Amino acid sequence: MDEKSLVRGVMALKWEAKYRKRFSGEESESRAFLAVPERLDEDIYEAVLQINLPGCTVLDIGTGTGDHAIFLAQTGYQVTGIDIAASAIAFAQKNAASHKVNVSFIVDNILSSSLKGQYDIVIDRGCYELIAIENLEIYLASVMRLIKPGGWFVLKTARRKRRIEAVKLTTGLNVVKLDDAAYTTLDGRVVKARILVAQKSH
Numbered sequence: 679m680d681e682k683s684l685v686r687g688v689m690a691l692k693w694e695a696k697y698r699k700r701f702s703g704e705e706s707e708s709r710a711f712l713a714v715p716e717r718l719d720e721d722i723y724e725a726v727l728q729i730n731l732p733g734c735t736v737l738d739i740g741t742g743t744g745d746h747a748i749f750l751a752q753t754g755y756q757v758t759g760i761d762i763a764a765s766a767i768a769f770a771q772k773n774a775a776s777h778k779v780n781v782s783f784i785v786d787n788i789l790s791s792s793l794k795g796q797y798d799i800v801i802d803r804g805c806y807e808l809i810a811i812e813n814l815e816i817y818l819a820s821v822m823r824l825i826k827p828g829g830w831f832v833l834k835t836a837r838r839k840r841r842i843e844a845v846k847l848t849t850g851l852n853v854v855k856l857d858d859a860a861y862t863t864l865d866g867r868v869v870k871a872r873i874l875v876a877q878k879s880h
């Protein structure tokens with residue numbers, strides 16, 4: 679196994695351990711789990727609505743427990759959610775079943791994604807900021823491969839200037855919105871963030 683595969687394997691194990699702790703009630707790192715179930719980010723939903731492609735295909739990268747993916751599926755989008763952590767995906771699948779909604783949840787690493795298709799909208803809420811600096815180019819190339827020509831990237835991420843610059847500089851995406859935003863964590867804290875909405879050329 680080469681060094682990169684090893685690092686990715688360690689990353690998957692790290693997230694797996696975090697989710698197992700969370701699901702067994704030992705949650706101690708709420709900062710790592712940003713989405714509050716049933717309280718979805720209006721700014722992400724607004725961005726999707728403004729893109730104005732009702733019923734289109736959406737990919738949610740680092741979907742976690744799948745709350746945003748499920749919400750978007752309930753509002754008529756055809757959603758795929760991927761996550762590196764198998765236990766998160768297992769939870770998301772049960773979560774979707776209990777909401778009686780169809781979402782394709784897949785265990786997948788965005789740095790070596792096995793997805794073959796392309797999507798009208800690719801969303802990332804809280805995953806990009808966790809990607810190691812040396813892997814940003816791989817992440818961004820993967821995102822670009824997964825967006826259809828003319829499709830969109832909706833990114834909500836921690837306020838890290840260098841990372842946001844990397845999206846602008848390395849992808850060629852046309853950034854139509856870049857605003858201050860915030861995450862609410864499971865323990866009720868508000869964490870400063872940025873939201874970026876960008877389109878791929880046709």
Ligand SMILES: C[S@@+](CC[C@H](N)C(=O)[O-])C[C@H]1O[C@@H](n2cnc3c(N)ncnc32)[C@H](O)[C@@H]1O
Pocket residue numbers: 689693710711712713714739740741742743760761762763766786787788789802803804805808
């Ligand atoms: C901070 S959580 C955010 C989860 C969800 N998007 C939300 O907003 O609640 C980041 C998620 O990214 C996943 N993740 C981390 N690295 C990943 C990778 N390389 N590929 C796919 N998912 C990854 C983690 O397992 C975790 O579920």
